[in-house]
Amino acid sequence: MTGNGRFGIHGGQYIPETLMNAVIELEEAYNRYKDDPVFNQELTELFNDYAGRPSRLYYAKRMTEDLGGAKIYFKREDLNHTGAHKINNVLGQALLAKKMGKTRLIAETGAGQHGVATATAAALFGMECVVFMGEEDTKRQALNVYRMKLLGADVVPVTTGTATLKDAVSQAMREWTARISDTHYCLGSVMGPHPFPTIVRDFQAVISKEIKEQMRQAEGKLPDAVIACVGGGSNAIGSFYHFINDLEVKLIGCEAAGRGIDTFETAATINTGRLGIFHGMKSYFCQDKYGQIAPVYSISAGLDYPGIGPEHAYLHDIGRAEYVAVTDEEAVNAFEYVARMEGIIVAIESAHALAYAMNYSKVLSADQCVVVTVSGRGDKDCASVARYRGEEIGE
Numbered sequence: 309m310t311g312n313g314r315f316g317i318h319g320g321q322y323i324p325e326t327l328m329n330a331v332i333e334l335e336e337a338y339n340r341y342k343d344d345p346v347f348n349q350e351l352t353e354l355f356n357d358y359a360g361r362p363s364r365l366y367y368a369k370r371m372t373e374d375l376g377g378a379k380i381y382f383k384r385e386d387l388n389h390t391g392a393h394k395i396n397n398v399l400g401q402a403l404l405a406k407k408m409g410k411t412r413l414i415a416e417t418g419a420g421q422h423g424v425a426t427a428t429a430a431a432l433f434g435m436e437c438v439v440f441m442g443e444e445d446t447k448r449q450a451l452n453v454y455r456m457k458l459l460g461a462d463v464v465p466v467t468t469g470t471a472t473l474k475d476a477v478s479q480a481m482r483e484w485t486a487r488i489s490d491t492h493y494c495l496g497s498v499m500g501p502h503p504f505p506t507i508v509r510d511f512q513a514v515i516s517k518e519i520k521e522q523m524r525q526a527e528g529k530l531p532d533a534v535i536a537c538v539g540g541g542s543n544a545i546g547s548f549y550h551f552i553n554d555l556e557v558k559l560i561g562c563e564a565a566g567r568g569i570d571t572f573e574t575a576a577t578i579n580t581g582r583l584g585i586f587h588g589m590k591s592y593f594c595q596d597k598y599g600q601i602a603p604v605y606s607i608s609a610g611l612d613y614p615g616i617g618p619e620h621a622y623l624h625d626i627g628r629a630e631y632v633a634v635t636d637e638e639a640v641n642a643f644e645y646v647a648r649m650e651g652i653i654v655a656i657e658s659a660h661a662l663a664y665a666m667n668y669s670k671v672l673s674a675d676q677c678v679v680v681t682v683s684g685r686g687d688k689d690c691a692s693v694a695r696y697r698g699e700e701i702g703e
């Protein structure tokens with residue numbers, strides 16, 4: 309990384325002047341606490357006692373034998389409290405906000421997963437919580453709206469633009485500008501203006517730190533590849549981070565191709581997007597021919613963000629990580645296959661990574677190993693996968 313929140317040409321702080329004070333205050337606080345032993349001790353206790361870390365590294369034996377290639381390991385972020393990796397980031401940011409004297413957390417959410425995680429942390433810390441959610445999404449994700457309210461949060465429907473995730477992010481940024489004194493904006497992925505991509509990365513990096521230790525225990529060596537799905541990119545960067553300097557470890561991010569990267573119904577940013585500036589950062593974005601942010605689509609609500617975090621854009625530029633596109637069809641097939649082979653119902657987001665890993669591991673030999681991050685559990689996706697297969701089961 310180069311200075312001031314740049315990753316090569318990406319990242320930076322493309323924000324209105326009114327937001328500068330907030331991000332400067334946040335950066336200063338983060339620099340003060342990130343290496344503070346007391347802060348890190350408290351965070352480790354929250355990770356372990358509350359979130360249930362370390363998450364397991366599981367050898368998927370039946371799948372490995374069936375596919376006949378490299379050994380496949382799952383990094384089980386689905387076993388964390390609230391069912392995904394998002395809690396790692398949220399606990400870190402909530403603790404930081406508390407140290408900064410903030411009493412109120414705001415957040416954006418698309419499918420509702422980050423909103424639920426933030427509402428969870430707010431309840432734990434006794435903080436006020438407001439979650440901005442596109443009105444369209446509040447209808448599609450009624451159960452998560454109920455969960456957030458049960459946890460004590462206010463859910464504010466956002467009606468601007470396409471009334472989905474990108475509009476919720478914009479609204480949360482506006483709200484933060486209007487009320488900086490007592491409020492922390494708990495951003496949900498490795499995106500937005502500096503210092504968010506770095507802060508969120510550091511809190512999620514616990515994933516690769518654990519993978520490294522667990523692989524040494526299990527195999528006495530590093531994995532040959534680490535594979536993770538990419539929406540904004542937080543579980544993927546968390547899975548990659550401690551391997552970036554281990555050049556023999558291949559890093560593979562799996563984007564949502566939706567109905568295909570040759571269609572308009574896709575969310576594969578690296579594969580179809582162009583350089584741009586949005587939500588406070590320079591990175592790659594899905595855009596129309598006028599440079600406007602394009603509507604994106606994926607069966608997976610957690611992956612249909614029209615951009616990608618700046619550090620991924622940089623890892624792509626320098627060729628350190630590879631970004632592949634996986635369709636709805638491939639992800640649904642993997643979702644069903646992993647359920648039958650391993651008895652694990654994974655998030656449809658994670659199924660994108662597993663789908664790629666299934667093909668990739670086949671071309672490797674039996675003495676090689678791949679680690680796939682299972683970013684979350686798939687209970688939330690059963691109804692939409694059933695619908696994809698032409699079955700209505702209700703929710």
Ligand SMILES: *Cc1c(COP(=O)(O)O)cnc(C)c1O
Nearest residue numbers: 539540541542543610657683684
């Ligand atoms: C939110 C979410 C994602 C996508 O977010 P990233 O920041 O790209 O990790 C992936 N998987 C699950 C289970 C999620 O909830």
